[in-house]
Each structure stands twice: as C-alpha cells, then as structure tokens.
Amino acid sequence: MRRPIIAGNWKMNNTASEGVALIEALKPLVQDANCDVAVCVPAIDIPAAAEALKGSNIALGAQNVHFAKKGAYTGEISADMLKEYGVTYVIIGHSERRQYFGETDETVNKRTLAAIEAGLTPIVCIGETLEERETGKTEAVLARQIENGLKDIEDLTKIVIAYEPVWAIGTGRTATAEQANETIGYIRKQLAEKFCPKCAEKVRIQYGGSMNAGNCKELMAMPEIDGGLIGGASLKPNDFAAIVNFDK
Ligand code: PGA
DSSP, rough: OOOOOOOOOOOOOHHHHOOOOOOOHHHHTTTTTTSSSEEEEEEHHHHHHHHHHHHHEEEEEOOOOSSSSSSOOOOOOOOOHHTTTTOOOEESSEEEEEHHHHHHHHHHHHHHHHHHTTTTEEEEEEEHHHEEEETTTTTHHHHHHHHTEEEEOGGGOOOEEEEOOGGGGSSSSSOHHHHHHHHHHHHHHHHHHHHHHHHHSSEEEEEEESTTTTHHHHHTTSTTTOOOEGGGGGGGHHHHHHTTTTTT
C-alpha cells in the first residue's frame, strides 16, 4: 500500500507573515489526516514556516534546490541551507521552471540527485503540454523526462513523482480521473522497465493540475493516483484541508 501524499505548492504567493497565518489556519483542519501532508513554500518564507509548523503533522517543502553543495551560484539555494530549517521535500522540475527558467531534464536530474544525496525527498514533476498531448506525443515526452530526468537514481523509492499535464495547471481544466490514472499507469510501467518492477510499485506518483475540493475524491479513488500536488487550492486553508481529508 502506498501512503498518499498531498502537497501544496504555494508558488510565488504569500509573504512570510501571510504564510504563517495560512499555516495556523490549516493546522487544526488537517491534524487527523490519514496521508502525508506538506506545504512547499517560497524560499524566503521557510524560516517562519518552519517555526509555525513545529509540532504539527504538516511537513515543510521548498520549490527548488541547486545541485551544487555551495559556491558561486548567485540567487540559488543549496540543499544544506534547506535542511538546516527542517525542510524535507523539494519540488524539482516544475513545468513553470522548465517553461520560464530554462530548466531541462538534465538540470532536473542534477538537482534530483543532489537532493537525494542531502537526504531531501524530491517531488519531481513531469508532464506534457497541450500540443504534445494533441499530437499524440504524451508517452514519448514522459518516457524522455523519465529516462533523462531520473537517470542514475539508485533508490527510486526516495523520490515522489508528480504527473502534471501542463495544460491542466492553473487553467481550471483538469485531466479526467481516467486520463490521469491511465497516464500515471504508463509512467509506472516506464519506471518498472527502466528501474525495477518492485520499486515502481512502491514509488508514489501524484497528480497535479487544477485539483480541488470538488474533484479530489474522484481523482484519489483511482488506483494509480497516490496524491496531489496542489497549486491554487493550497492557498485557501479550507480548500486544501478538504483535499487532504479526501477520504473522510
Ligand atoms: P494548480 O497548480 O493546482 O493551480 O493547477 C498545480 C501545480 O502547478 O503544481
């Protein structure tokens, strides 16, 4: 049995004080969750969020990490810097980073390996664009992202994968539960081939893209879907809590 994981991706929202207020509102709403819960906050919110999350069942996540241990990389943040504040998860290769910040499968791979090495759990994002889906390239794109992005990972169970069709992110257009289930099933098959069947069975694969309080139950009922990476709905405590409590 794979334990579900619901993670919020705040993206570039919430100042530190706004983030603390959100966390304080969220804590009592999710304290009886039967799944892993995390919030991935902007880097500068991390110290305040870490303090606010103390003693709660909500884990702290970051939205990116650099692959070097340290050095001349202006504007970047290392895994050790995140670890010092008790960060446990880190989103890597989100489609917004691929689209706006030149992230490639190769840099995704380097960041992922560095995060694992430091003891962080990467949430590695993969997914196709609308054009790629409409021209029948979904499987090829995912296979490439897996092949290159997850290269040289020794223990696949140390990562979480987020399948996020780019056309469903922030658009209000969700993949149908069947579509998401089928595509995640394909991802798992690829992992079984490229890594091993046993670890493919164990690795948690989230769905992301306009998941909300209204559609989460249907998505989470699908056998291949092990959780959600939640953008917009993670900014509202009640909405995010409803997703975390999908099984209640
Ligand atoms: P969304 O974002 O829920 O707002 O579509 C998901 C994500 O980008 O992780």
